[in-house]
Every structure is written in C-alpha cells, then in structure tokens.
Amino acid sequence: MNSTKFQKIEDVQISDVAKIWDALAPVRYHDIDSGNDRSYTEVLLPLLEEFSAKTSGSKLVDAGCGVGFGSKVAARYFKTVDAIDPSRASIALAETKNFAPNIRYLLSSAENFSNEHNGYDALISSMVLMDCPDSKGFLKACHGLVKPGGKMIFTLCHPFFWPRYWGFEKYSWFKYGSEVAIQSNFRTSSTGLSKSNTIYFHRPLSTYIAELTGLGVKSINIREISGISVKSKVLNRYPRYLTIEVEK
Numbered sequence: 215m216n217s218t219k220f221q222k223i224e225d226v227q228i229s230d231v232a233k234i235w236d237a238l239a240p241v242r243y244h245d246i247d248s249g250n251d252r253s254y255t256e257v258l259l260p261l262l263e264e265f266s267a268k269t270s271g272s273k274l275v276d277a278g279c280g281v282g283f284g285s286k287v288a289a290r291y292f293k294t295v296d297a298i299d300p301s302r303a304s305i306a307l308a309e310t311k312n313f314a315p316n317i318r319y320l321l322s323s324a325e326n327f328s329n330e331h332n333g334y335d336a337l338i339s340s341m342v343l344m345d346c347p348d349s350k351g352f353l354k355a356c357h358g359l360v361k362p363g364g365k366m367i368f369t370l371c372h373p374f375f376w377p378r379y380w381g382f383e384k385y386s387w388f389k390y391g392s393e394v395a396i397q398s399n400f401r402t403s404s405t406g407l408s409k410s411n412t413i414y415f416h417r418p419l420s421t422y423i424a425e426l427t428g429l430g431v432k433s434i435n436i437r438e439i440s441g442i443s444v445k446s447k448v449l450n451r452y453p454r455y456l457t458i459e460v461e462k
Contacts, residue, residue, distance in 0.1 A: 220381075220382040220397070223397045228325075231413060235301035236301050236304070239280075239281055239301060240303070243311060253441045257440075261369055262288065266338070270291035272293050273295075274288050274295050274336045275297075275337050278324065280340075281311065289316050293316060297317055297319050298320045323355075331359060333361045334361065336367075337365075337367070338366075339356060344376075349417060354425075360462050367458070369457050373419050374419060375452040375453060377390070391418050393415065394416050396414045396416060423436075426458070431461060434458060434460055435458070436459075
C-alpha cells in the first residue's frame with residue numbers, strides 16, 4: 215500500500231467528488247460485478263443485507279447509491295427504494311445494470327434531496343461518509359430523510375486504522391485529530407491500483423459521533439469490521455471498516 219502517492223488538497227466541492235465517481239463508475243461496476251472487490255461483496259454487502267432484513271418496511275433511501283448493488287440488496291426487504299447519487303455515470307449504470315421494479319434511481323445529493331423528501335423508514339449509506347466534503351451537512355440531510363424512530367446505517371473506512379492501511383500516516387500534513395482531504399489513485403485490496411483518482415476525507419471518529427449526537431438521535435451503535443485477509447500480518451490484526459447504526 216505504501217507505494218501509492220498521496221496529496222493533500224483544499225476546497226473540494228460535491229461537484230468535484232461527483233466528477234471523480236463519474237470516471238470510476240465503470241471500474242466500480244466491473245470490480246463488484248465480477249467479484250474481484252471481495253471486501254465489498256464479502257464484507258460490506260452482507261452488512262447492508264443484515265441491516266435491511268432486520269429493519270424491513272415500506273420505504274428506504276440509499277444515500278450515495280453508486281452503481282446500485284446495495285440498493286438492489288435493500289430492495290429485497292422494502293416495498294420501495296429511492297437510490298440517490300450525485301454521479302450521473304453511476305446512476306446511469308445503476309439503472310441499466312441493477313434495475314429492480316421497486317427501485318427509483320435519482321440523480322441528486324442527499325443535501326438537495328432532503329429539501330423535498332422525508333418520512334423514510336430506513337436509510338443505508340455505504341462507503342460514502344469519507345467521500346463527503348461536508349460530513350455534518352450530509353448527516354443532517356440523512357437525519358431529515360428518515361421518520362422519527364427510523365433506522366440508519368453508515369459503512370465507512372475505519373478512520374483510525376485506514377491511514378496505516380493505505381499508508382498516508384507517514385506524511386507530515388497528516389494528524390489523526392484533524393480533518394484533511396487526500397487525493398490518490400483508487401485501489402482495493404483485491405484489485406490493486408487504479409489509474410483513476412479518488413478523494414478521501416479523513417476525519418477522526420469523534421467527529422462523526424459529535425455530528426450525530428448534535429442531531430439529537432436516540433442511539434448510536436458502532437461496530438468494528440475486519441476486511442478480507444491481506445498479505446500484511448500486521449494489518450490483518452486490525453479492523454478496516456466501521457458500521458455506525460443510528461436510530462432517529
């Protein structure tokens with residue numbers, strides 16, 4: 215992992231992130247559909263299915279649906295699923311490749327979508343928080359989308375261990391307790407390094423907890439999740455992902 219080059223960047227907007235995921239959309243679809251991204255298919259998707267099965271209901275929203283694999287899993291347990299993403303290319307692929315009659319794929323950020331929609335029984339958001347330029351605004355939007363008593367799950371890279379796993383903890387500009395936007399090549403433990411860039415927003419775990427607590431949620435439950443086995447025996451000792459389950 216340490217061969218990857220990292221760069222601290224400033225002033226990132228949602229539109230910048232959307233453009234990056236427009237470029238990555240076909241890469242992500244292929245990696246997941248082929249089963250090459252084993253962390254996604256063997257770790258993250260089962261977590262979304264577990265959550266959807268235990269909170270099944272009428273309406274679910276997928277905030278940051280990407281190319282739609284999580285939406286399609288959730289659609290097995292909910293009558294309707296609204297799947298939103300600001301990446302036009304991701305939505306286009308999701309509509310054609312992960313179609314289901316009870317899913318609506320919609321081009322929108324969560325922040326904009328929450329201005330006109332609410333009342334969902336549940337929300338899923340997989341590997342999105344660390345892609346958000348404004349996590350506080352994103353979480354506020356998600357909170358507004360679900361009804362009182364509604365359930366939410368967020369999966370994300372573990373902010374304490376990811377800097378070591380990816381290899382950017384060695385840079386002088388990195389401090390665990392400070393937020394920083396980092397640009398590098400996209401990669402997964404299964405598929406290796408991509409030619410496409412990605413932007414990762416590092417924030418300490420306490421930031422997410424404080425932002426959720428500030429919304430007045432009823433409960434927050436955090437689970438540390440191991441990824442698939444990698445070559446490094448040291449890295450295999452640590453969890454690489456988190457789930458944050460929230461009740462409004």
